[in-house]
Amino acid sequence: MPLGKENASASSFDQLATDLDNANIMTQNPTDASETSISDDTATDEESISSVEELTAAVLDSQPRSPPSQADQDKAAKIKDEANKILAKGNYSLAVEFYSQAIELDPEKEIYWANRAQAYIKEEAYGAAIADATKAIKINPNYIKSYYRRALAYTAILRPKDALKDFNTVVQRVPTDKSARAKRDECQKIVRRLAFEAAIEVGEESSVADSIDYEAMAVEDSYDGARLESKTQKTVNGKYPKLQISLEFIQDMIERFKKGQRLHRKYVFTIIIEAMKLFRIEPTMVEVHIEEGLTMSVCGDTHGQFFDLIELFRFNGYPSKTHSYLFNGDFVDRGSWSTETALLLFAYKWLYPTKFFLNRGNHEADEMNKVYGFEGECKAKYSEKVFKVFSESFSSMPLATLIGKNYFVLHGGLFSDDKITLEDVRKFDRFRQKQPGQSGMMMEMLWTDPQPQPGRGPSKRGVGLQFGPDVTKRFCEKNGLMAVIRSHEVRMDGYEIEHGGRLITVFSAPNYCDSQGNKGAVINIKSDYGLNFQTYDAVPHPDIRPMAYASNLMM
Numbered sequence: 001m002p003l004g005k006e007n008a009s010a011s012s013f014d015q016l017a018t019d020l021d022n023a024n025i026m027t028q029n030p031t032d033a034s035e036t037s038i039s040d041d042t043a044t045d046e047e048s049i050s051s052v053e054e055l056t057a058a059v060l061d062s063q064p065r066s067p068p069s070q071a072d073q074d075k076a077a078k079i080k081d082e083a084n085k086i087l088a089k090g091n092y093s094l095a096v097e098f099y100s101q102a103i104e105l106d107p108e109k110e111i112y113w114a115n116r117a118q119a120y121i122k123e124e125a126y127g128a129a130i131a132d133a134t135k136a137i138k139i140n141p142n143y144i145k146s147y148y149r150r151a152l153a154y155t156a157i158l159r160p161k162d163a164l165k166d167f168n169t170v171v172q173r174v175p176t177d178k179s180a181r182a183k184r185d186e187c188q189k190i191v192r193r194l195a196f197e198a199a200i201e202v203g204e205e206s207s208v209a210d211s212i213d214y215e216a217m218a219v220e221d222s223y224d225g226a227r228l229e230s231k232t233q234k235t236v237n238g239k240y241p242k243l244q245i246s247l248e249f250i251q252d253m254i255e256r257f258k259k260g261q262r263l264h265r266k267y268v269f270t271i272i273i274e275a276m277k278l279f280r281i282e283p284t285m286v287e288v289h290i291e292e293g294l295t296m297s298v299c300g301d302t303h304g305q306f307f308d309l310i311e312l313f314r315f316n317g318y319p320s321k322t323h324s325y326l327f328n329g330d331f332v333d334r335g336s337w338s339t340e341t342a343l344l345l346f347a348y349k350w351l352y353p354t355k356f357f358l359n360r361g362n363h364e365a366d367e368m369n370k371v372y373g374f375e376g377e378c379k380a381k382y383s384e385k386v387f388k389v390f391s392e393s394f395s396s397m398p399l400a401t402l403i404g405k406n407y408f409v410l411h412g413g414l415f416s417d418d419k420i421t422l423e424d425v426r427k428f429d430r431f432r433q434k435q436p437g438q439s440g441m442m443m444e445m446l447w448t449d450p451q452p453q454p455g456r457g458p459s460k461r462g463v464g465l466q467f468g469p470d471v472t473k474r475f476c477e478k479n480g481l482m483a484v485i486r487s488h489e490v491r492m493d494g495y496e497i498e499h500g501g502r503l504i505t506v507f508s509a510p511n512y513c514d515s516q517g518n519k520g521a522v523i524n525i526k527s528d529y530g531l532n533f534q535t536y537d538a539v540p541h542p543d544i545r546p547m548a549y550a551s552n553l554m555m
Contacts, residue, residue: 054458055128060138075105076103077106079098087115087119087122109139114146117149124156126157129150130462133146133153147166151163151165151170157463158371158438163187167187170184171184182552190551208388217265220264223264225261228267243274245347245351253344254344271343271347273389275346275393276389278350279393279396279398280396284430285426292527294324295525297524298326298485298523299325299328299506300328300507300509301328301507302335305512306541312536315536321352325355326409327358328485329363330488332363333363336373338377360411361411365435366435370551371551374549378390395430399442399445400425406482406529407481408483409484410445412444412445413444413488414448415445418478421478443463444464447463449466451467456468469498472484472500472503484502485523486504487505489505489507493521493535494510495523506522508520511538522536
């Protein structure tokens with residue numbers, strides 16, 4: 001779940017700030033984000049509450065230094081107008097900077113807080129958005145957009161009960177807003193579904209994958225794609241032999257996906273289940289060494305951007321026996337080719353089980369998939385059963401990879417406790433906890449983010465925490481590491497080296513969600529364990545928008 005798009009250059013920011021200081025500045029006075037309709041076009045957990053409430057308390061406790069002068073109020077209004085323009089252009093981080101300037105000058109204007117909340121939502125800093133929206137409500141309880149935006153942020157961090165309260169407030173006060181009513185109704189369905197599932201939960205669910213006899217499924221003669229074959233005929237005792245994957249099958253699968261065609265359901269189930277068998281026998285932290293003459297490529301989030309994934313392989317080299325790959329989580333959701341992306345990665349895992357690796361990300365989780373599109377896409381393209389088997393496979397995935405005892409690779413980041421070591425990760429039983437939840441070691445591995453300040457702090461996302469350069473330094477020194485490699489956040493150059501060179505973020509979904517303008521990146525590592533960074537741009541794709549299969553709450 002990306003966060004942290006970089007700001008525009010400091011020079012452009014400083015110049016615009018200087019311009020705003022001029023008394024004769026003229027603005028177009030664009031429609032304020034608060035003057036449109038209420039709707040923007042664009043189960044409670046204690047740990048989640050702790051992070052969100054800590055942020056909110058800090059915002060609410062902030063006190064204005066003194067009543068703003070008329071000059072400060074006028075200047076703040078002009079800055080806010082510029083921030084609205086910047087937000088409309090999609091530069092969300094810079095918009096946050098400008099709204100912050102307006103708040104500094106005139107902190108008792110609810111519009112500034114609510115608009116910054118909208119910019120934070122666009123940045124996926126949902127915890128910060130909740131804090132700002134709450135501040136706006138405190139200033140003016142009648143400003144309805146604050147409730148609406150807080151509801152969206154609560155929805156994004158999987159707190160539908162809290163979201164429902166705010167949606168109800170919006171609908172009660174503005175009953176004619178159809179979009180708000182639709183989101184309220186959708187949120188209500190989710191709350192009821194969760195209550196129903198909790199009521200009927202009786203313990204460990206039976207495996208859907210184990211109930212599928214995929215090898216016995218027939219493929220119709222009319223199917224025009226390549227076929228998985230077995231090397232022997234049906235055995236004497238009536239059992240079907242193991243199917244074999246081939247490079248030719250994968251190449252045909254890629255071409256089918258490019259044309260918008262689908263795999264036969266037999267092959268979908270086969271690929272997922274065969275990959276899951278491999279995940280299940282891998283440790284929680286896979287340990288790999290790069291031999292002479294080999295290359296390992298480490299990739300970040302791909303988020304269902306299938307055509308950009310193919311571009312990555314085109315310029316960086318396709319997986320092979322001499323070219324290993326590690327994909328560091330978040331293969332699905334948001335992008336509208338998530339099934340194609342996941343199936344291709346799983347097929348390569350099956351073909352090259354000791355050369356192709358996948359770490360779990362925070363989006364390889366049921367509740368995220370229900371909101372951000374993967375469940376809807378599976379149902380639309382295949383079936384609910386396909387989603388359930390994918391869900392089982394996600395729960396089987398390793399959580400981290402150790403490359404040559406030098407680089408610790410995981411999706412999110414480091415821990416709330418300095419006592420946790422690589423040995424603790426090795427021993428962690430990921431099979432006892434199918435979903436990451438919003439607290440504990442698995443959640444932290446999938447959700448945490450870095451911060452430039454020392455120490456630890458609450459996450460702007462509203463889930464997890466943030467860790468500083470001192471935390472990274474201690475972890476690396478204690479475990480004999482050169483660096484930690486993680487993903488989870490947009491970087492405009494595709495990657496960023498942080499925390500004094502001890503922390504590297506890599507992100508491999510260029511022009512994320514068709515809106516961010518970022519590059520994608522991949523890290524190539526050879527036997528000397530030096531890091532070579534390659535970047536690439538997004539490529540054209542069929543005219544299907546991101547989040548096409550997502551919950552109505554996220555649209």
